[in-house]
Amino acid sequence: MRKIIGIILLIVIAWGIIISLQGIPFGVLRTEVADHYINKGIEETGAANIVTSVVVNYRSLDTLGEVTILFLAAIGLGAVLATIIRKEDRETVKASLILSTGCKFLFPFILLFGAYIFIHGHLTPGGGFQGGAIIASAFLLIYLGCHREKRINETGIIISESLGGLIFVVIGLIGLLTGTHYFLNNFMPKGEFNTLLSAGIIPIIYIAIGFKVGAELSKIIELLMEES
Amino acid sequence: MIFIVSFLVIAMLASAISAYFFKDLLSAVIASYMVSLIAAVLFYLLQAPDVAIAEASIGAALVTAVFVIAIRRTRRHEE
Numbered sequence: 001m002r003k004i005i006g007i008i009l010l011i012v013i014a015w016g017i018i019i020s021l022q023g024i025p026f027g028v029l030r031t032e033v034a035d036h037y038i039n040k041g042i043e044e045t046g047a048a049n050i051v052t053s054v055v056v057n058y059r060s061l062d063t064l065g066e067v068t069i070l071f072l073a074a075i076g077l078g079a080v081l082a083t084i085i086r087k088e089d090r091e092t093v094k095a096s097l098i099l100s101t102g103c104k105f106l107f108p109f110i111l112l113f114g115a116y117i118f119i120h121g122h123l124t125p126g127g128g129f130q131g132g133a134i135i136a137s138a139f140l141l142i143y144l145g146c147h148r149e150k151r152i153n154e155t156g157i158i159i160s161e162s163l164g165g166l167i168f169v170v171i172g173l174i175g176l177l178t179g180t181h182y183f184l185n186n187f188m189p190k191g192e193f194n195t196l197l198s199a200g201i202i203p204i205i206y207i208a209i210g211f212k213v214g215a216e217l218s219k220i221i222e223l224l225m226e227e228s
Numbered sequence: 229m230i231f232i233v234s235f236l237v238i239a240m241l242a243s244a245i246s247a248y249f250f251k252d253l254l255s256a257v258i259a260s261y262m263v264s265l266i267a268a269v270l271f272y273l274l275q276a277p278d279v280a281i282a283e284a285s286i287g288a289a290l291v292t293a294v295f296v297i298a299i300r301r302t303r304r305h306e307e
Contacts, residue, residue, distance in 0.1 A: 051278045117281065125277035133285035140293050217290060224297045 046190030047122040047199040055127065056202045060184040063205075064168060066129075067212060071165065074216040081223050095145055103145025110138035118210030122199040128206040132213025139218040143225045152222050157215045164212030171201055171208075233273060240266040251306045257295045264288040 037054055045053040055063055095103075118131030139152060175185030184201075191198035240263055247259035264287035271280035 049278075126281050127278065130278070130281040130285055133282065133290060137285060137289045140290070221290070221293065224294060 042193070045186060045199055045202065046193060047202050048194045049122055049125065051125070052122045052127055052202060052206070053199070056121075056205050057184075057186055057199075060172070060205065063209070064172070064184075067165065067168065067209060070213060070216050071161075074219055077220055077223055100146045103141050107138050107142055110141065111135055114138065114214065115210070118206050119203065120196070121206040121210075122202045123194060123196070128209025129213050131206075131210040132215075132217060135210070135214035136217030136221055140221050140225075143221060152218055157219050157222075160211040161215040161219070164208040164210075164215070167208040168205055168212070171205060175201070229273075233270065236266050236270055236273075240270070253299050253304055253306055254296070257292060257299065260295075261288055261292040264291070 037050060037058065041050045041053045041058075042048070045057040047053040047057070114131045114134035116131075117126035117134060118128045121127035121131070172184040175187050176183050178185065178187045184205075186200040186202070188200035188204075190200055196203070243259045243262040243266065247256045247263065250256040250259060264283060268280045268284040268288060271277075271283055
C-alpha cells in the first residue's frame, strides 16, 4: 500500500516538474535582468565587481536572509551542544613545538588575508562570506595546533557578531528613510570608480558581514572542538 | 583548456564514486574533500572566482573539519 502511494506521489511530482520546465524558454542566452546588471551595474552601483553589486546592492535583502540563516544555525548548534556534559578527563596528545609555533606564526597572516578579502569585496573577487570563512579557518588552525592552550575570547565573538548584524540592519533602515525609500537603498556617494572608498554602502555592509560570518563560523568550530 | 577541464571532471567523478565505496570513513571524507577542491579549481577555470573562494574555504576546509570531528566522536569504520 505504502509503495503504491509512493509511486503515485513520484508520478505527480515528476509531472509537475515536467509541466513547469516546459514554460522555460530553452536555448536563450540570458534573461533581461542579467543584461541589465552587466550593462548598467557599474554605472548604478559604482562597484568594480559585478557579482558584489548584485549580492549587496540589487539583492541585499536575500543576503540579509542568508546571514540570518547562518545565525540561526549557530544558535541551534549551541543550544544542542549545551545540553551535552563535557568530558574533561579525556586524554589529549600535546602538539609538538614546531607545529604549535607554525600555527601561531601563520594565524595573523590568514586573518589579514580574510580581512583583505572582505574589505576589497567590491573591487576584487570575494566578499563577506568568503572572508569570514577564511577567518574561521584561521581559528580552526589554532584549535588544531594549540589545543587547550589558546581559546577564543567569548565577549569578542558576541560583540563582533551582534555589531555586524546591527550595522547591516541600521544601514538598511537609513536607506529606507532617504532617497528612493526602499530597504537597503544605496544612499551614500559612489566615489571614484575602482578605488577602496567607492560604491557607497557596499564596503560597509561587506565589512559587517565579514565580522558576523567570521564570528559565527569560529563559534561553530569552537563548540565542536571543545565537545570532542 | 578542454583537456584540463575534462581531466578534472573525470578526477572529480572518480573521487565522488570512491567516497561512496570506501569502508574507512576518514578516507571517504578525504575523497569528498577532493571533490570540493576540484570543484573550486573548476569554478576558477570557468571564470567564477567568487564562487571558487567560497567553495575552497567552506566546502574544502570547514566542512572537512566538521566531518573529521564527527568521525572522532563516533566510529571510524563502516560495518
